[in-house]
Amino acid sequence: MLDRLLGRASLRERIDELEAENERLQNRYEAESERRADAATARQDAEERVNRLEDRIAQLEGELERVDTDESGLTVRRRDQLRGPRLEGVLDRLTSIRTGPEGALTAGVDDAVPESVRADLEDVLGDRVALAEEAAPCLCCVDDAGLLAVTLEPPITPDIGATWRDRFALEREWFLPTGRHAVALVRTDLFALGVYEDDERVDYRGFESDVKGSHSKGGFSQARFERIRDGQIDEHLERCRDALAAYESGGERADTPLFLVGQRGTVDALVDESGLEPTATAAVDATGDPKPALADAVHSFWTTELRVL
Known part of the structure; x- marks a missing residue:
């Protein structure tokens, strides 16, 4: 009775209505947030599936190429991954071979093979020149009698064209860690740089950055998540540039080869944005903490694939 007389009853009813409306809007907001989080997760799942399918397509295309090669009778007789003492032994054998004047051809084969290089290879290999192009x-290395024909995929592939001599034109520093050099590993969340004397590491510096991983259900949208992650990656790459600049400004880089390895897109971005001129770059798969990841990267980088044609 008193509430009605004082007008409290209508106010309480209005409060109840507003609380009910507020609860309804809160439930709607939570449902919408849940839906967006589900959509973001579904998008990530779809992207991962697309990546897996693209990998599978690439694998099947490779298998198809091998089938086509098999049907044409062109097959690689042997394929091997070489590093360390085993690689040294193979190089020793190849460099010990002697022929008559201009009897040993060493040719650099790139994706676009110059006609002059292709003509020299075809003279000796015939149709098997396609196998050399596949390895590009x-x-x-092939001799004029056709007794020996191999391809080598070294960490450093020089631009030597087609070179005819009485021996194969191979330099050990294209294949093996020689003298003082540096290897820098770059991922979107990690940096590690080692300075080496031959294959012994004599200096090291490295760090990790806090970069968000895959987006999952949470209180912010996929777009905001990606903006935050992109910003964190930019900050990490800035740290990498500073670390490399400090290495070079310290006088250690003078005449010292620098090999930049890691995730291909990250390596390319770092080179483009920093003006670096590394001796060579390579995509390697190196996971884990900085020091063991660097060791894996160095092992992968200094590995040469041998194909016996």
Whole structure:
């Protein structure tokens, strides 16, 4: 009775209505947030599936190429991954071979093979020149009698064209860690740089950055998540540029080869944005903490694939 007389009853009813409306809007907001989070997760799942399918397509295309090669009778007789003492032994054998004047051809084979290089290879290999092109970029070593024909995919592939000599034109520093050099590993969340004397590491610096991983259900949208992650990656790459600049400004880089390896897109972005001129770059798969990841990257980088044609 008193509430009605004082007008409290209508106010309480209005409060109840507003609380009910507020609860309804809150439920709607939570449902919408859940829907967007589900959509973002579904998008990530779809992207991962697309990546897996693209990998599978690439694998099947490779298998199809091998089938086509098999049907044409062109097959690689042997394929091997070489590093360390085993690689040294193979290089020793190849460099010990002697022929008559201009009897040993060493040719750099790139994706676009110059006609002059292709003509020299075809003179000796015939149709098997296609096997050398499949290995590109590589070095092809073949003698004029056709007794030996191999391709090598070294970490550093020089631009030597087609070179005819009485021995194969191979330099050990294209294949093996020689003298003082540096290897820098770059991922979107990690940097590690080692300075080496031959294959022994004599200096090291590295760090990790806090970069968000895959987006999952949460209180912010996929777009905001991606903006945050892109910003974190930019900050990480800035740290990488500063670390490399400090290495170079310290006088250590003078005449010292620098090999930049890691995730291909990250390596390319770092080179483009920093003005670096590394001796060579390579895509390698190196996971884990900085030091063991660097060790894996160095192992992968200094590996040469041998194909016996």
